[in-house]
Amino acid sequence: MRLTQILKVICIVLLATFALVGCIASSSQIPTSTPIPPLTLDLLKNAEYRYPGEERRVRLIDGFYQESNGIAHTSLRLWEQPIAFADLNGDGVEDAIVILDYNPGGAMGFPTLVIVLNQGGTLYDAAEAGLGDRTKIKNIRVDGKTITLDVVTHQPGDGLCCPTLDAIWQFRFESNKLIPLQ
Numbered sequence: 001m002r003l004t005q006i007l008k009v010i011c012i013v014l015l016a017t018f019a020l021v022g023c024i025a026s027s028s029q030i031p032t033s034t035p036i037p038p039l040t041l042d043l044l045k046n047a048e049y050r051y052p053g054e055e056r057r058v059r060l061i062d063g064f065y066q067e068s069n070g071i072a073h074t075s076l077r078l079w080e081q082p083i084a085f086a087d088l089n090g091d092g093v094e095d096a097i098v099i100l101d102y103n104p105g106g107a108m109g110f111p112t113l114v115i116v117l118n119q120g121g122t123l124y125d126a127a128e129a130g131l132g133d134r135t136k137i138k139n140i141r142v143d144g145k146t147i148t149l150d151v152v153t154h155q156p157g158d159g160l161c162c163p164t165l166d167a168i169w170q171f172r173f174e175s176n177k178l179i180p181l182q
Contacts, residue, residue, distance in 0.1 A: 039085065039096045039118050045078055047123045052076070052102040052112060052130075072105030079111070079137070086142035088173045089126075093118045097140050097147055100128075107161070109134050113149065115173055129171060129178040136163060145173045146181070 045063035058065045063078040079099040088095045096116040101109050115127040131137065132153060139150040148170050155165035170181040
């Protein structure tokens with residue numbers, strides 16, 4: 001009788017072991033997706049962007065890039081505010097709408113609206129639209145693929161330094177382009 005009981009215990013242990021190994025093996029075959037990290041201000045401040053008017057890319061360091069040609073210093077700066085986040089390309093991941101300020105030297109500043117897509121954790125500046133010399137952007141709102149900017153722009157009689165006209169500008173993001181709406 002003792003041998004029968006020992007064999008039963010061995011069978012139970014073997015069956016439990018096979019069942020456990022089968023569960024572990026089948027659970028390792030279940031596809032798991034790595035969550036895509038959300039865009040943060042820090043990521044945006046240290047990303048690569050297209051240099052205005054050129055195809056080359058430059059990396060911002062803490063939101064800033066500068067170069068000199070021996071005569072003038074040009075720079076590109078990410079505005080920390082306003083920034084908006086929304087899923088613009090329909091992939092279920094939030095993208096960013098930012099303002100990059102291009103300074104070709106001197107007192108000028110040319111803000112540019114930039115769409116930054118989050119493609120699996122990699123940032124891609126998909127579209128941009130120049131906003132004019134020294135335009136002030138107060139707010140960015142997003143409704144679907146429509147981006148609304150509250151701006152202060154120049155009106156007749158304003159000095160270059162000091163725009164005074166409150167305006168609302170809208171753009172639609174389609175096919176990796178920003179289309180101005182009237």
